[in-house]
Amino acid sequence: QSVLTQPPSVSGAPGQRVTISCTGSRSNIGAGYNVHWYQQLPGTAPKLLIYGNNNRPSGVPDRFSGSKSGTSASLAITGLQAEDEADYYCQSYDSSLSGPVVFGGGTKLTVL
Amino acid sequence: QVHLVESGGGVVQPGRSLRLSCGASGFIFSNSAMNWVRQAPGKGLDWVSVISFDGRNKYYAESVKGRFTISRDNSKNTLYLQMNSLRPEDTAVYYCARGYCSGSRCDGLHDSFDVWGQGTVVTVSS
Numbered sequence: 001q002s003v004l005t006q007p008p009s010v011s012g013a014p015g016q017r018v019t020i021s022c023t024g025s026r027s028n029i030g031a032g033y034n035v036h037w038y039q040q041l042p043g044t045a046p047k048l049l050i051y052g053n054n055n056r057p058s059g060v061p062d063r064f065s066g067s068k069s070g071t072s073a074s075l076a077i078t079g080l081q082a083e084d085e086a087d088y089y090c091q092s093y094d095s096s097l098s099g100p101v102v103f104g105g106g107t108k109l110t111v112l
Numbered sequence: 113q114v115h116l117v118e119s120g121g122g123v124v125q126p127g128r129s130l131r132l133s134c135g136a137s138g139f140i141f142s143n144s145a146m147n148w149v150r151q152a153p154g155k156g157l158d159w160v161s162v163i164s165f166d167g168r169n170k171y172y173a174e175s176v177k178g179r180f181t182i183s184r185d186n187s188k189n190t191l192y193l194q195m196n197s198l199r200p201e202d203t204a205v206y207y208c209a210r211g212y213c214s215g216s217r218c219d220g221l222h223d224s225f226d227v228w229g230q231g232t233v234v235t236v237s238s
Contacts, residue, residue, distance in 0.1 A: 002156065034215055036224035038157070045207055045231055046149075046157065051224035052214040089157050093222045100171055100221045101147075101159040 003028060003094050004104035011110040012080045020107045022073040022090030028102060030071035033093040037066055037075045040087045040106075049088070050075060077109070085111045114138035114227050116208050121232030124198055134191040134208030134229055142166070142186040145211035145220035148193050150204035151231075158204070161193065162211060162220040171221060176202075198236045205231040 005023040012018040022035060029035055037050035048057050050066035053073065065076045073092075077084055090104040120132040134146070148160040161172045161182040170182050181194040191208050207230075211223030 034222055034224075038225075040157075045228040046225070047228070048212075048224055048226045051212065051226070055214065057226060087156075091157075091159075091224070093217075097174065101162065101173075103157040103159060106156040 002105040003096075003098040003102040004090050004092060006088075006090060006104040006107045008105070009108045009110065011112055012077075013112045014080055014082065016080045017076065017078045018080060018109065019077075020075045020088050020090075020109070022075070022092075022104050024071050024073075024092060024094075026071065027096040028071075028092045028094040028099070029068065029073055031095060035066065035068055035073040036091045037064075038089045038091065039084075040089065042086070046089065080111055082111050085109055114210075116210065116227055116229035118206060118208050118229040118232035121206065121234045123235045123237060125238050126199060126236055128198055129194070129196045130198060130234060132193040132195065132206055132208075132232060132234070134193075136189045136191065136210075139210070139227075141184075141189040145213070145223060146182075146184060146191045147209045147211055147220075147223075147225060148182060148191075149207045149209055149225065149228075150202075150234075151207070152201075152204040155204075160206070162223075163191070164220050169220065195234070198234075200236050203234060203236045205233050207231045 038046040040046040053068045054066045209225035210227040212226035
C-alpha cells in the first residue's frame with residue numbers, strides 16, 4: 001500500500017487529454033511538500049517529467065503539466081500521443097514513519 | 113553528457129552481501145546528493161537511500177535501515193550501496209539517481225531525481 005495513491009490505470013485516445021491523480025495526506029502533499037512526476041517507458045529507467053509541482057525540465061514537451069491542491073496533485077497530458085504510453089509515478093516527501101521519500105504506486109497510461 | 117552507470121548486481125543467497133557501484137560522468141559529482149531507488153519485478157518505484165553531496169548525511173528507507181549502507185567517493189565519482197543480510201524481498205532492479213534541489217529545502221530528501229542510471233539487477237534466492 002503506497003503512501004501516495006494513484007489510479008492503477010488510465011486511458012485515452014490520441015489527441016485527447018488525460019489526468020493522473022496522486023492523493024496523499026497531511027504528512028506529505030498536504031503539508032506543502034513538493035511533488036515530482038516521472039515517466040517510465042517499458043524496459044527503461046524512469047525519466048523526470050515534472051519537478052516542484054509544476055515545472056518541466058528542459059526537453060519535456062509542454063503537453064505535460066503538473067498541479068497541486070490540498071492533499072492531492074495531478075499530472076495532465078494533452079494532445080495524447082502513442083509514445084506517451086508508459087507508467088507514471090508521483091513522488092514527494094513524507095514526515096511520517098512511511099517516509100522520508102515516497103512514491104505513488106504508479107499509473108499505467110494506455111493510448112487507445 | 114551526463115551519465116550514471118550501475119554495476120555489481122547479481123544472484124545472491126538470502127543472508128549474504130552484495131555491493132553496488134554507480135559511476136558518474138558529465139557533471140560535478142561532488143556537488144550533488146545521490147540516491148538509490150529500486151524496482152521489484154512488475155512493481156513500482158521504491159526509494160532506498162540518499163547521501164548528501166559531501167557524504168555527511170545519509171538517510172534510509174525503514175525496510176533497509178540497519179542492513180544497507182550508502183557511501184560515496186567523490187575522488188572517484190562513484191556512489192556505493194553495501195547490502196548486507198539480503199532477503200528475497202530485496203530482489204529488484206537498483207537504480208542510482210542524482211538529486212536535484214529546486215526549492216528551499218536542499219537536504220536531499222525533497223529533491224527530484226533528474227538523472228538516472230540504466231539499473232543493475234539484484235536477485236536474492238537460494
